[in-house]
Amino acid sequence: MVTGDLSTQRAVEAFASELARWRVERGLTKKRLAMEMGFDPSYVSHVEGRRHRPTEDFARRAEAVLSASGAIWRRYQEYEELRRARYKGQLGAPGAVGRDPAVPEQWLPPGTGLVVEREVAELSFVDGHYQCTVRRSLYNASSEPVSRYLVRISVDRFPGDPERSNQHHRDHPLRWSEIGLRAWCGGDEAGDGEPMRCRVKHDRDAFKEVWLLFENDEGRFPLYPGERVGIGYEYTVGADKWGPWFRRAVRLPTRRLVIRLNLPAALSPNVWGVETSLSVEEAPLRTPITQRHEGDRAIFEWTADEPALGAHYRLEWRFRTPVDGVPAADRMRAVGILQRGSELLHQSTRAFDLPSDAVVAEDVVTRLLGTLDRVNDMHIFVKGLGLAAPQIGLRWAAAAVRPPGAGEPIVMLNPRIVSESSEVDEQYEGCLSFFDYRGRVRRPLRIEVEHSALDGTKLVTSYERAVARLVAHEIDHLEGRLYSDLLPPGAALVPLGEYADTGTPWQYQ
Secondary structure (H helix, E strand, C coil): CHHHHHHHHHHHHHHHHHHHHHHHHCCCCHHHHHHHHCCCHHHHHHHHCCCCCCCHHHHHHHHHHHCCCCHHHHHHHHHHHHHHHHHHHHCCCCCCCCCCCCCCCCCCCCCCCEEEEEEEEEEEEECCEEEEEEEEEEEECCCCCECEEEEEEECCCCCCCHHHHHHHHHHCCCCHHHHCCEEEECCCCCCCCEECEEEEEEECCCEEEEEEECEECCEECCECCCCEEEEEEEEEEECCCCCCEEEEECCCCECEEEEEEEEEHHHCEEEEEEEECCCCCCEECCCCCEEEEECCEEEEEEEEECCCCCCEEEEEEEECCCCCCCCHHHHHHHCCCCCCCCHHHHCCCECCCCCCCHHHHHHHHHHHHHHHHHHHCCCCCCCCEEEEHHHHCCCECEEEEECCCCCCCEEEECCEEEEECCCEEEEEECCCCCCCEEEEEEEECEEEEEEECCCCCEEEEEEEHHHHHHHHHHHHHHCCCCHHHHCCCCCCCEEHHHCCCCCCCCCCC
16 A cells, blocks of 8 residues: 555654664764664664664664663654554555554663663762762563673772872772672662672772672572562772762663762762763753751762663762861761770771781871871861871871971871980870860970881881870870870860860970
């Protein structure tokens, strides 16, 4: 029938137009689209030129790669129904055309049969560390069992400054031993599901890939065709290696993507987001980020339904000046400093075996200096300040001191006081581990400290007055003592609000 031929031809033209429109919108050439789909480039040209009629496999792959929200698939179904109706009419069967069928429940991109029905990716900032937890609900839409799943871990300490960030990660690479990666299959939490083995694929300074295997010591549990399962994984990275950003890339067909930030409310976080895709270089997120508070935490969340394949979504933030009325101790806790009451503050530390532990020592020092930088941005320290490894949760004999003024930081590995003067004085001290109080402490005016270089060389350095006080304070931390342990019986701590010498240096005759 002439009418049937014209209708089918128009359906083919509609499919070709829809294909070309989405290809252009996604910024793909015919050659690139063909490569992504697994077809010969000439075939894509013939389909767009109306010289070849579309096939079901072609339509499914084009829909998956271009993520056209079902538009390409609907055009194919319109064409297919007209084609079948015409064929039935030629056989004498009724040729009525029904309603457009629903878009298929699952899309099958080239090379994979997995569909992410829901992903929830959450980044939490707690005690100076970022913990990333990702949960995905997977559906195996292929005809083969799935036995592994690839995940990527990427850090960037200074986003926007690639040269500085690359150098930083060359000097301080991300190591598997520090991130504590663990993965599970099934269950709502890590402890509820089956542990999954991990197999490293790539291991670079700031980028890692690892296969999560559907197996453990108890056996294998592949994801078979037509089955669904939830998997999850989590890891931790120190703030010295993770900048203020959290990015998710859509590499599999995804029904819903949820990105969540869990940040200390005391730091007054300001959060925004951008997206990039095949067709957009960088643009604001199309929908707003929601915010709510849970106790002392600020929760930011953004959701996308049917996100485009190849799209990247990035949330960024900055911590504004702390709001008035927030206790100083809460601000210190928010940047990763343990507070009084933590058992670690009352334990002696482990000495470095140098030079064998040189790499570990360098990493600890980097964390100390990074935390001091963040603290220095929050408060003015005219008396100087210091920090010991136990205060950031590391049981190593390392400490760093920033003297009063603009001097270079003093870094000490395995320090111990070997000599001290008989002359002493009393001054009020504070501590980042209970910053809301001050206490009057007696200290020697001069001390000599033996400490180690990275190559294991033993050094002895003399410190006087304010610097001697700061150094002695930090060495106390390494031996499990707080300055409050040195106060006479019955001596009271002075609340910060009643301390009269805030903003003035220690006085010496």
